[in-house]
Amino acid sequence: MRLPDACMLFDRKTVIPMTTDNEYTQLLLSDRDLVKPQEPGKGQTQVNREGREAPSASHKEETVQEGDNTVLSAMESVKEMGQVSPVGPQKSDIHCITIIGQIEGHLVLPPQNKTSKYEHIIPQLVAIEQDPSIRGVLVVLNTVGGDVDAGLAIAELLVTISKPTVSLVLGGGHSIAIPIAVSADYSFIAPTATMTIHPIRLAGLVIGVPQTYEYLDKMQDRVIRFITEHSRIKAEEFRELMTRTGDLVRDVGTVMVGAEAVGVGLIDEVGGLSDALGKLRELIALGPKPAKGRE
Amino acid sequence: MTALLYSIYPPEVVFADQRSLQDPAPASLEMSSSVQASVRYHEIIRGGARLVVHKGRGGKAKVIRLISTDPFDYLNPRYAPGTEIEL
Numbered sequence: 001m002r003l004p005d006a007c008m009l010f011d012r013k014t015v016i017p018m019t020t021d022n023e024y025t026q027l028l029l030s031d032r033d034l035v036k037p038q039e040p041g042k043g044q045t046q047v048n049r050e051g052r053e054a055p056s057a058s059h060k061e062e063t064v065q066e067g068d069n070t071v072l073s074a075m076e077s078v079k080e081m082g083q084v085s086p087v088g089p090q091k092s093d094i095h096c097i098t099i100i101g102q103i104e105g106h107l108v109l110p111p112q113n114k115t116s117k118y119e120h121i122i123p124q125l126v127a128i129e130q131d132p133s134i135r136g137v138l139v140v141l142n143t144v145g146g147d148v149d150a151g152l153a154i155a156e157l158l159v160t161i162s163k164p165t166v167s168l169v170l171g172g173g174h175s176i177a178i179p180i181a182v183s184a185d186y187s188f189i190a191p192t193a194t195m196t197i198h199p200i201r202l203a204g205l206v207i208g209v210p211q212t213y214e215y216l217d218k219m220q221d222r223v224i225r226f227i228t229e230h231s232r233i234k235a236e237e238f239r240e241l242m243t244r245t246g247d248l249v250r251d252v253g254t255v256m257v258g259a260e261a262v263g264v265g266l267i268d269e270v271g272g273l274s275d276a277l278g279k280l281r282e283l284i285a286l287g288p289k290p291a292k293g294r295e
Numbered sequence: 296m297t298a299l300l301y302s303i304y305p306p307e308v309v310f311a312d313q314r315s316l317q318d319p320a321p322a323s324l325e326m327s328s329s330v331q332a333s334v335r336y337h338e339i340i341r342g343g344a345r346l347v348v349h350k351g352r353g354g355k356a357k358v359i360r361l362i363s364t365d366p367f368d369y370l371n372p373r374y375a376p377g378t379e380i381e382l
Binding site: 124 | 298299300301302303304305309310311345362364365366367
């Protein structure tokens with residue numbers, strides 16, 4: 001079998017996925033393993049696990065080309081994509097979920113909306129949960145709200161993921177972004193970021209169902225219950241902020257800036273990127289989380 | 296099909312595209328929706344990262360947006376928005 005000859009250059013772990021005819025793994029290889037940056041002091045050669053000296057980068061390509069087809073196609077895709085830069089071959093142990101625009105769920109929104117899609121975020125969270133090299137999740141929120149079901153689904157997954165999670169509200173974290181922000185183990189808000197609490201029934205919109213006041217109230221209760229279960233705010237306080245007048249032109253509700261969101265007990269702390277990453281490292285150092293569920 | 300939106304954007308902004316078909320919208324809204332309608336984006340997977348691309352002529356495409364949870368992917372110039380790639 002020709003494959004092992006060509007693959008001696010790489011770590012054994014990376015040999016196995018190469019045998020699959022999968023674009024993902026081929027390119028992953030080309031990206032992260034083929035162009036490993038030279039470690040300082042190691043010079044032009046790298047020593048593989050067996051202690052054998054692997055050929056230098058230029059030699060590597062030749063060996064690959066006379067060898068296996070799978071490796072060859074990986075090299076072709078490198079050529080197609082242009083020059084491979086040494087920037088970015090490493091993998092972060094903290095993964096980041098950025099939520100921007102409208103959170104899109106059941107309905108594809110018209111193209112003038114920038115959306116964060118359910119079908120992107122949910123599998124990302126499932127993959128993060130399963131990848132042993134990922135140790136923590138940072139959720140960066142800058143969103144105007146969106147689909148109630150999709151927002152709550154993301155929030156529920158964040159609550160039940162076994163890895164430490166920290167959320168950071170930047171710019172705006174409005175409406176359905178609130179349950180997502182509070183679903184993390186620890187939440188931050190930037191000093192200038194805003195969060196808007198308003199009723200679902202006034203600015204919200206239901207398409208396709210003849211909604212009643214009771215229906216919207218029930219949907220709203222669902223959101224409030226989640227928020228109060230995962231933050232320090234009490235349901236009565238939240239309802240009071242939701243129906244306050246004077247803040248919003250078109251609606252009742254409250255806009256909170258930075259420290260105000262911490263003051264009402266919605267968010268844990270005012271902070272920025274280094275605070276959020278520092279907290280996440282701290283949570284990672286504490287070890288595995290106790291299994292979390294509904295109390 | 297049901298969708299319940301809990302958003303600070305009012306429905307007339309979120310659904311401006313559909314509404315402009317029925318009743319005349321302000322000129323600015325109409326222009327933005329007609330520009331958007333002519334642009335078609337596609338999602339492809341390259342190197343383990345999901346890319347939103349705008350397909351051009353001759354099997355080429357321009358990267359519009361990268362979707363990945365690994366922040367280091369965003370340092371990779373191959374995925375940088377504006378980069379031309381072969382499909």
